[in-house]
Amino acid sequence: MTPKLNRWKRFADWDERPLRLDKFAAEDPANGFSAFSSPADPKPGIGIKGGRVVSLDGVLEHDYDMIDRFIARHHIDPEVALEAMALDSATVARWLVDMNVPREKLVRLAHGMTPAKLAEVVSQLNALEIAFAYSKMRARKTPGNQAHVTNAKDDPLQLAADAATAVAFGFDEIETTMRVSRNAWSNAVACAVGGAVGRWGTLFQCSSEEAEELRIAMAGFTSYAETVSVYGTEKSFTDGDDTPWSKAFLAAAYASRGVKMRCTSGAGSELLMGFHEAKSLLYLEARCLCLQRGMGVQGTQNGGIDGAPLTATIPGGVRELMAENLIAVWLDLECASGNDARSTESEIRVGAKILPYLIAGSDLICSGMGSILKYDNSFNPSLINGEELEDYLVLQRDFEADGGLTPLPESRAIELRERAVEAIAAVFEELGLSTPTEDMKTSVVYASGSDDTRSLMPRDVSFISEAIKERGITVIDVVKALANRGFREEAENLLNVVKLRLSGDYLQTSAMIRNGRIVSAVNDPNDYLGPGSGYRVSEERRLQLNDIRDVLDQKEVLRSEALHEKDEAKHIRYRNLGPAANGSAKDDVVIGISPAFGLKLYRTTAGHRLSEVLGAMIDAIRARGLKARVVRFRHTADTSFLGLSAARLAGSGIGIGIQAKGTAVIHQRDRQPHNNLELFSNAPITRLEHYRALGANAAAYALGEMPEPIVVPQRGEAMGSRYHARVALIYAIETGLTEAGAAPEEVDITLTGAKS
Amino acid sequence: MTHTRADYPLAETQPGAVTGKHGKALPEITLDAVLAGEVTMEDLRITPQALQAQADVARDVGRPTLALNFERGAELVEVPQDFIMQVYELLRPGRAKSREELLEAAATMRDTYQAERIARFIEEAAETYAARGLFTFRF
Numbered sequence: 001m002t003p004k005l006n007r008w009k010r011f012a013d014w015d016e017r018p019l020r021l022d023k024f025a026a027e028d029p030a031n032g033f034s035a036f037s038s039p040a041d042p043k044p045g046i047g048i049k050g051g052r053v054v055s056l057d058g059v060l061e062h063d064y065d066m067i068d069r070f071i072a073r074h075h076i077d078p079e080v081a082l083e084a085m086a087l088d089s090a091t092v093a094r095w096l097v098d099m100n101v102p103r104e105k106l107v108r109l110a111h112g113m114t115p116a117k118l119a120e121v122v123s124q125l126n127a128l129e130i131a132f133a134y135s136k137m138r139a140r141k142t143p144g145n146q147a148h149v150t151n152a153k154d155d156p157l158q159l160a161a162d163a164a165t166a167v168a169f170g171f172d173e174i175e176t177t178m179r180v181s182r183n184a185w186s187n188a189v190a191c192a193v194g195g196a197v198g199r200w201g202t203l204f205q206c207s208s209e210e211a212e213e214l215r216i217a218m219a220g221f222t223s224y225a226e227t228v229s230v231y232g233t234e235k236s237f238t239d240g241d242d243t244p245w246s247k248a249f250l251a252a253a254y255a256s257r258g259v260k261m262r263c264t265s266g267a268g269s270e271l272l273m274g275f276h277e278a279k280s281l282l283y284l285e286a287r288c289l290c291l292q293r294g295m296g297v298q299g300t301q302n303g304g305i306d307g308a309p310l311t312a313t314i315p316g317g318v319r320e321l322m323a324e325n326l327i328a329v330w331l332d333l334e335c336a337s338g339n340d341a342r343s344t345e346s347e348i349r350v351g352a353k354i355l356p357y358l359i360a361g362s363d364l365i366c367s368g369m370g371s372i373l374k375y376d377n378s379f380n381p382s383l384i385n386g387e388e389l390e391d392y393l394v395l396q397r398d399f400e401a402d403g404g405l406t407p408l409p410e411s412r413a414i415e416l417r418e419r420a421v422e423a424i425a426a427v428f429e430e431l432g433l434s435t436p437t438e439d440m441k442t443s444v445v446y447a448s449g450s451d452d453t454r455s456l457m458p459r460d461v462s463f464i465s466e467a468i469k470e471r472g473i474t475v476i477d478v479v480k481a482l483a484n485r486g487f488r489e490e491a492e493n494l495l496n497v498v499k500l501r502l503s504g505d506y507l508q509t510s511a512m513i514r515n516g517r518i519v520s521a522v523n524d525p526n527d528y529l530g531p532g533s534g535y536r537v538s539e540e541r542r543l544q545l546n547d548i549r550d551v552l553d554q555k556e557v558l559r560s561e562a563l564h565e566k567d568e569a570k571h572i573r574y575r576n577l578g579p580a581a582n583g584s585a586k587d588d589v590v591i592g593i594s595p596a597f598g599l600k601l602y603r604t605t606a607g608h609r610l611s612e613v614l615g616a617m618i619d620a621i622r623a624r625g626l627k628a629r630v631v632r633f634r635h636t637a638d639t640s641f642l643g644l645s646a647a648r649l650a651g652s653g654i655g656i657g658i659q660a661k662g663t664a665v666i667h668q669r670d671r672q673p674h675n676n677l678e679l680f681s682n683a684p685i686t687r688l689e690h691y692r693a694l695g696a697n698a699a700a701y702a703l704g705e706m707p708e709p710i711v712v713p714q715r716g717e718a719m720g721s722r723y724h725a726r727v728a729l730i731y732a733i734e735t736g737l738t739e740a741g742a743a744p745e746e747v748d749i750t751l752t753g754a755k756s
Numbered sequence: 757m758t759h760t761r762a763d764y765p766l767a768e769t770q771p772g773a774v775t776g777k778h779g780k781a782l783p784e785i786t787l788d789a790v791l792a793g794e795v796t797m798e799d800l801r802i803t804p805q806a807l808q809a810q811a812d813v814a815r816d817v818g819r820p821t822l823a824l825n826f827e828r829g830a831e832l833v834e835v836p837q838d839f840i841m842q843v844y845e846l847l848r849p850g851r852a853k854s855r856e857e858l859l860e861a862a863a864t865m866r867d868t869y870q871a872e873r874i875a876r877f878i879e880e881a882a883e884t885y886a887a888r889g890l891f892t893f894r895f
Contacts (some may be wrong), residue, residue: 006781065888066884066885066888066890069884069887073820073880075821077820104818107818108818156857185867211841211844214837215837215842218797218837220797220800234888237849238849238850238890241847241848241849242848243848243849243881243884243885243890244849245847245877245878245880245881245884246844246848246849246881248825248846249843249847249874249877249878250844251825251829251833252825252829252832252874253844254829254831255807255825255828255830255832256802256807256830256831256832256833256835256840257801258801258802258806293821294821295821295825296821296822296823296824296825296826296828297822297825298822303857311817314823316793322779332818332819474797475797475800476790476796476797476800477797479787479790480790480791483787483790483791484791486843488787491787491790492787495785495787495790497786498800499767499782499800500767501800501801501802502767502774502775502776502782502785502800502801502802502803502806503766503767503774503782503806504802504806504807504809504810504826505764505765505766505810507769507807507810507816507826508764508810508813508814508822509819509822517765517768518765518767518768521817521856522761522764522813522817523761523764523765525817546791580838605821675858683768703763755865
């Protein structure tokens with residue numbers, strides 16, 4: 001008796017899925033758990049008197065908190081505000097997705113809109129519309145991407161090697177941080193040197209304590225900063241130990257040092273900090289973004305960021321992340337669009353999260369894709385990490401969408417890693433900071449992650465880092481050290497990045513460096529106005545995106561078959577005896593083989609030699625006292641027709657059809673072509689014992705029995721994705737040999753019995 | 757002279773006019789010059805003129821708030837790092853115990869470094885902090 005259970009076992013199956021590690025929160029506006037709207041959100045509104053904003057979203061000037069004050073004084077343009085606020089939100093929402101309404105018109109209106117108004121407008125868009133509007137509204141035309149480069153040991157050799165590989169994959173910016181905060185200077189030097197290997201122009205930041213970060217930038221090692229966080233409520237702002245004025249002052253300070261800077265904000269931070277004022281995530285984020293435009297920063301790292309995992313627990317949370325990014329670009333800010341903190345354990349949710357950004361494009365699609373393995377990510381694992389980076393390359397190829405990365409051949413990766421490790425070791429030796437051994441260097445070059453290295457440990461690194469800081473070593477010292485030790489190209493590359501700060505060109509909105517030139521929203525503005533406009537993947541770029549590894553073509557299939565030709569010649573000989581006759585004896589079973597069987601193709605997709613497969617079937621037929629006759633058909637390569645033609649020739653009326661790739665069928669003379677007796681369609685999982693059983697069943701049918709059909713067990717493998725490219729190429733070889741009206745040929749088979 | 761988007765990027769349209777603090781122009785800052793010891797960190801610092809030019813460009817392409825930030829930045833170029841960090845610290849919540857401390861910093865910015873915009877910005881902060889009770893002691 002089957003026992004009764006207390007649950008449907010499918011739920012037990014589901015319990016084992018990574019998805020169940022994710023937790024989900026109920027919508028609860030009073031406790032801050034609402035994505036798009038909350039009863040506590042204000043209604044949009046503005047009052048202007050004498051060019052002054054005297055009320056903002058229902059709050060009168062004397063009641064402004066410091067965020068209202070800052071937005072009223074520095075974001076709202078009073079000349080646009082009345083016009084913009086009077087517009088119907090649904091109309092503006094439609095304009096956002098109307099390809100005929102230019103971006104500039106919408107950007108101008110945003111200058112006059114309050115946080116509640118911006119939130120109200122974008123709330124009207126569904127996820128697809130948000131993605132489309134994002135694509136239209138983002139500031140720079142060409143998309144880019146950013147990487148995290150960190151490791152669990154703060155090992156500078158590995159940082160240099162990983163920075164070099166990240167640069168080679170095409171990341172426009174790389175970002176590091178430390179396990180041990182005093183190691184910041186070492187991390188900065190290591191990434192600056194590694195980032196100068198191979199090409200120049202990758203911007204670099206070292207995320208650390210505010211004052212330290214600015215000092216590291218002053219020493220010339222870094223070229224941008226993005227950890228200037230802002231918050232959407234006054235209490236969370238002061239708990240974050242800043243005010244809009246202190247952060248805006250810092251923004252001016254970075255500009256004064258010629259260092260690119262963006263702010264950071266994202267849904268969920270106020271909720272995490274406990275000061276959400278029962279407002280919706282989107283409304284709070286709209287406040288943050290208005291603040292940022294008011295501060296005069298060129299851009300924002302936005303889209304949940306550290307709060308993304310929390311936001312993704314809330315209904316509509318992922319749509320909200322997209323909506324806040326849309327507000328950012330509508331406000332004309334550069335957007336490093338989140339997709340960094342890993343918000344889920346489900347690979348399906350990961351892929352779904354990244355796709356809209358990949359196809360819409362973004363200034364920096366991930367504000368930190370983990371170019372390193374998850375456990376090496378000192379920021380915490382990213383949405384996509386070193387483990388999955390290749391999946392992302394394939395997504396680019398699938399959708400012909402430019403995600404900012406380019407496939408990197410393995411040999412080139414090793415070359416660059418060696419160069420980077422030698423370069424940083426040379427700099428350390430030249431400056432008397434450390435003398436890495438050959439074993440350390442080698443272990444790093446080939447390491448996928450820090451578990452594989454025998455290199456510098458956090459304590460060693462602290463000595464190096466503190467020496468760099470105390471001795472006042474600057475980028476000029478490092479440039480000299482590189483050149484003195486023969487790394488002239490890297491020295492030039494590093495110097496070029498520092499020289500960027502002289503003109504300040506890269507301080508403009510959405511600036512990055514491509515092929516040694518500045519590309520920003522000023523000289524590469526997004527000009528999307530419908531199909532054919534905006535960013536398009538050029539043919540040259542498309543070929544780059546296509547160039548992933550291990551791609552099959554017919555040449556490759558024939559090459560691998562040719563390898564088996566010699567081997568198979570030892571096991572079997574085929575002799576053509578001329579036209580095949582109709583059998584009359586009841587014990588005559590015909591095995592119909594395909595045109596290329598044993599002539600151009602030698603193995604099934606499961607890897608069995610065709611001689612073994614034939615041998616197994618013939619043995620099984622003979623074991624029942626019947627005769628097995630082999631006939632080659634050249635008028636067709638189709639399994640069903642091979643089987644039916646074989647059956648028609650057979651005296652027993654039973655035939656087997658088999659293609660070189662191993663797909664087989666048992667057929668009977670009087671049946672319709674596709675109405676066979678048994679079909680063996682999953683050749684890649686068909687084993688020799690199945691072919692033997694197939695032969696036995698064919699014999700049984702010939703003897704008038706009704707055997708149990710053979711079932712080749714499958715476990716739901718995606719057979720198509722694994723084999724269809726090869727199958728299609730193989731099958732083309734078969735069909736290429738067919739000839740209309742070609743007569744069946746009797747084939748004499750000699751199995752030599754040779755051992756493999 | 758006011759710059760426009762046509763002048764952008766300055767490093768490409770007028771490299772000879774882009775100089776560091778000591779007047780060394782972009783084309784002169786070469787690796788050989790670095791190796792000869794002719795380039796210091798000061799030669800790699802942005803000038804107020806370059807920031808003003810970028811402010812002009814930003815305004816020309818419709819980004820007035822970005823332009824203002826560049827102009828505030830231009831005023832801070834000559835302000836020593838330590839004083840910048842001191843003022844930043846003072847602007848953080850609860851660091852200044854009274855409006856006067858901020859006003860004093862603003863006055864130094866105005867009188868010593870001719871940083872008029874920065875001074876007004878700090879004064880605005882002082883006014884806000886007073887209104888929002890931010891001059892309280894934080895443990």
